[in-house]
Amino acid sequence: MKLTINEIAEMAQVAKSTVSKALNGQKGVSQETRQRILNIAKQVNFQPNFAAKALAQKKSNIIGFVLPHEAGFSLSGFYWAGVVTAAAEEVSKRGNNLMIISPLENEEGHILEIQDTIRSNSLDGLIIGAEQLDTKTLVSIMAEEIPFVFIGQNSTLQHYCVDVNNREGSDKLVTQMIKNGFKKIGCITGPEDYQYTRERVEGFNDAMKRAGLDSSRIMHTSYYEEDARKTTLKMIEENPDIDALYITAGGEFTLNIFETLRFSGISPKKLGLGVFDDSRIFDFLDFSVTTAKQPLNQIGAMATQLLFEQISGHTPEEKINLLPVEIILR
Amino acid sequence: MKLTINEIAEMAQVAKSTVSKALNGQKGVSQETRQRILNIAKQVNFQPNFAAKALAQKKSNIIGFVLPHEAGFSLSGFYWAGVVTAAAEEVSKRGNNLMIISPLENEEGHILEIQDTIRSNSLDGLIIGAEQLDTKTLVSIMAEEIPFVFIGQNSTLQHYCVDVNNREGSDKLVTQMIKNGFKKIGCITGPEDYQYTRERVEGFNDAMKRAGLDSSRIMHTSYYEEDARKTTLKMIEENPDIDALYITAGGEFTLNIFETLRFSGISPKKLGLGVFDDSRIFDFLDFSVTTAKQPLNQIGAMATQLLFEQISGHTPEEKINLLPVEIILR
DNA sequence: TTGAAAGCGCTAACAC
DNA sequence: GTGTTAGCGCTTTCAA
Numbered sequence: 286m287k288l289t290i291n292e293i294a295e296m297a298q299v300a301k302s303t304v305s306k307a308l309n310g311q312k313g314v315s316q317e318t319r320q321r322i323l324n325i326a327k328q329v330n331f332q333p334n335f336a337a338k339a340l341a342q343k344k345s346n347i348i349g350f351v352l353p354h355e356a357g358f359s360l361s362g363f364y365w366a367g368v369v370t371a372a373a374e375e376v377s378k379r380g381n382n383l384m385i386i387s388p389l390e391n392e393e394g395h396i397l398e399i400q401d402t403i404r405s406n407s408l409d410g411l412i413i414g415a416e417q418l419d420t421k422t423l424v425s426i427m428a429e430e431i432p433f434v435f436i437g438q439n440s441t442l443q444h445y446c447v448d449v450n451n452r453e454g455s456d457k458l459v460t461q462m463i464k465n466g467f468k469k470i471g472c473i474t475g476p477e478d479y480q481y482t483r484e485r486v487e488g489f490n491d492a493m494k495r496a497g498l499d500s501s502r503i504m505h506t507s508y509y510e511e512d513a514r515k516t517t518l519k520m521i522e523e524n525p526d527i528d529a530l531y532i533t534a535g536g537e538f539t540l541n542i543f544e545t546l547r548f549s550g551i552s553p554k555k556l557g558l559g560v561f562d563d564s565r566i567f568d569f570l571d572f573s574v575t576t577a578k579q580p581l582n583q584i585g586a587m588a589t590q591l592l593f594e595q596i597s598g599h600t601p602e603e604k605i606n607l608l609p610v611e612i613i614l615r
Numbered sequence: 616m617k618l619t620i621n622e623i624a625e626m627a628q629v630a631k632s633t634v635s636k637a638l639n640g641q642k643g644v645s646q647e648t649r650q651r652i653l654n655i656a657k658q659v660n661f662q663p664n665f666a667a668k669a670l671a672q673k674k675s676n677i678i679g680f681v682l683p684h685e686a687g688f689s690l691s692g693f694y695w696a697g698v699v700t701a702a703a704e705e706v707s708k709r710g711n712n713l714m715i716i717s718p719l720e721n722e723e724g725h726i727l728e729i730q731d732t733i734r735s736n737s738l739d740g741l742i743i744g745a746e747q748l749d750t751k752t753l754v755s756i757m758a759e760e761i762p763f764v765f766i767g768q769n770s771t772l773q774h775y776c777v778d779v780n781n782r783e784g785s786d787k788l789v790t791q792m793i794k795n796g797f798k799k800i801g802c803i804t805g806p807e808d809y810q811y812t813r814e815r816v817e818g819f820n821d822a823m824k825r826a827g828l829d830s831s832r833i834m835h836t837s838y839y840e841e842d843a844r845k846t847t848l849k850m851i852e853e854n855p856d857i858d859a860l861y862i863t864a865g866g867e868f869t870l871n872i873f874e875t876l877r878f879s880g881i882s883p884k885k886l887g888l889g890v891f892d893d894s895r896i897f898d899f900l901d902f903s904v905t906t907a908k909q910p911l912n913q914i915g916a917m918a919t920q921l922l923f924e925q926i927s928g929h930t931p932e933e934k935i936n937l938l939p940v941e942i943i944l945r
Numbered sequence: 946t947t948g949a950a951a952g953c954g955c956t957a958a959c960a961c
Numbered sequence: 962g963t964g965t966t967a968g969c970g971c972t973t974t975c976a977a
Contacts, residue, residue: 289953289954289955290954290955290956291954291955299963299964300963300964300965301954301955301956301964302955302956302957302958302963302964302965302966303962303963303964305955305956305957306956306957306963309956313962313963314962314963315962315963318962318963330755332735333735333954333955334670334735334737334953334954334955335669335675335735335737336666336667336669336670336675336737336953336954336955337666337670337953337954337955337956337969338954338955338956339665339666339669339955339969340664340666340667340670340953340954340955340956340969340970340971341954341955341956341957341968341969342955342956342957342969343969345665345666347714366696369715370717373715373717374717377717382714382715382716383714383715384677384712384713384714384715385699385703385712385713385714385715386712387700387703387704387707401662405662405663405664405665407664407665407666425660537895540895540896540898540899543899544898553899564896565867565870566870566894566896566899568870568874569870569873569896569900569901569902570899570900570901571899571900571901572899619969619970619971620970620971620972621970621971629947629948630947630948630949631948631970631971631972632947632948632949632950632971632972632973632974633946633947633948635971635972635973636947636972636973639972643946643947644946644947645946645947648946648947663970663971664969664970664971666969666970666971667953667969667970667971667972668970668971668972669953669971670952670953670954670955670969670970670971670972671952671953671970671971671972671973672953672971672972672973673953
């Protein structure tokens with residue numbers, strides 16, 4: 286049977302409130318009794334019941350991480366795996382725990398409401414993958430009055446967020462591609478309703494126009510495999526003269542495009558390639574890829590910091606925190 | 616302010632115990648009152664407080680996933696990212712939540728006790744990355760009398776687990792390499808005290824001996840980058856005649872070895888390569904790699920199933936569940 | 946079928 | 962400095 290604070294109190298011959306104070310490092314307990322209680326607790330390996338504490342304090346010490354639900358955006362993608370790992374570590378350091386909230390599809394392919402989870406879980410805060418959060422869910426989160434931060438920016442709601450400097454980073458990346466000698470660059474990009482997509486496209490435009498190049502070869506697509514493949518084919522069919530391809534997102538999306546290129550007889554070797562998202566793996570490819578590397582650890586860590594600032598009642602200074610990307614040449 | 620069961624009771628003009636029964640689908644409530652309560656609850660978007668429920672029921676509906684702490688074994692590795700994603704999904708389907716428990720290193724590089732988290736969290740069950748779980752932690756988990764399953768096998772304790780068939784899979788992979796024409800195969804492998812390492816080495820031995828080949832070129836190393844690099848160098852220095860390399864683990868470990876090979880002037884192209892762990896990325900390398908692909912989704916899903924069987928009081932039929940690997944030729 | 950009441954293990958006023 | 966007491970929001974007997 287698990288020990289409770291009552292047993293500890295009995296063993297130490299004090300009231301349970303005294304035990305509570307001693308254990309939580311509050312004042313109002315003599316040095317002597319405190320030590321005695323602490324010793325006993327340690328000896329019997331006492332650990333306060335989490336649920337009881339949460340109930341009494343109305344504070345669970347649990348942070349929820351709401352993953353976006355999207356093809357290629359699961360934990361097995363490069364991006365979220367890195368960010369979640371960093372967040373988990375940062376959350377642990379603060380004595381809290383990270384709960385994964387991944388929206389589920391039901392039989393009909395509808396995304397199940399994650400609201401219930403959020404609402405019932407008495408979570409202390411939320412880190413939310415911002416992009417494809419629908420307005421309905423957003424509204425219900427706000428109704429909870431629970432602190433949250435976005436990773437990436439949400440088109441509907443401006444709120445505390447951490448993201449990379451998409452436009453500038455994209456500009457830099459494309460500028461680098463131009464420096465590498467490419468002039469006719471096609472751009473395959475994600476859904477237009479995601480803010481970062483639009484920003485990265487803007488960066489593409491900025492760079493191309495500054496160099497006096499044609500920036501009209503842009504195609505939007507969803508991240509689903511089939512769409513990505515179709516769009517890739519369309520791109521090379523309608524623009525047989527392109528000498529480079531800029532892909533504004535990484536992970537499986539990029540791999541699907543690479544594969545399509547290869548299968549359609551176009552060796553990626555003949556094409557300049559730029560990807561907004563790095564992976565160490567690109568070092569070993571049989572063609573070279575220029576990338577914008579996002580500081581995944583920093584993103585996860587900073588989001589966590591921002592969240593805890595809010596939880597502790599402070600108002601974070603910056604609402605929108607943009608981290609720089611690093612251009613990786615290969 | 617959040618609504619409680621009391622408010623609902625008041626609105627429905629019944630006792631809160633009746634509300635509780637109605638909401639939880641228990642019998643002892645007339646069809647009529649039940650409907651009335653349910654309607655109200657739905658209308659006001661009522662969601663029971665999670666902590667209170669957990670406290671009253673001594674059941675939290677939270678599953679903990681204990682990640683191994685090891686270089687290259689964070690969520691950003693291929694393996695765990697895949698397994699955790701699958702587990703998270705399976706857990707959600709059952710109306711539970713997944714909590715990430717990642718052991719932390721403190722300043723001195725010691726691994727902090729994850730026991731506290733486990734003990735205090737009133738978790739309903741644990742999915743544990745088995746390999747490098749130290750005995751002390753293991754003992755304290757057992758003392759909690761909380762259901763758990765291993766992913767991978769633990770050398771110290773035989774318990775419910777799901778894993779791949781390491782020996783057989785390794786054998787198959789090496790046999791395939793031999794079929795590909797390689798005869799002098801070196802084997803770089805992980806720490807000897809991990810069971811799967813030993814099993815994969817056994818598989819290597821099986822295959823080599825069956826083919827009448829020399830299976831003595833085996834080197835163990837930790838997964839830390841520096842060690843991996845040193846061992847790789849040692850392997851090629853002491854065995855300049857090898858025509859292939861078999862690496863018994865994937866992720867960053869493999870990448871470090873690849874990189875070392877390249878930097879030391881040995882093009883991986885000249886070497887047959889086999890890796891126990893697949894990644895889609897290997898399709899795009901400038902050298903070819905034969906791999907054993909582990910069914911990550913299945914592993915995560917099956918572990919979750921096994922855990923819930925235990926939680927519901929059933930005794931799973933098979934204690935040790937070995938899934939087959941798939942050999943991928945490139 | 947319904948309701949009253951006790952209790953889950955803890956915290957936090959407030960007395961003493 | 963210490964103990965008493967009253968909750969936190971829910972479940973669960975047990976009477977009515």
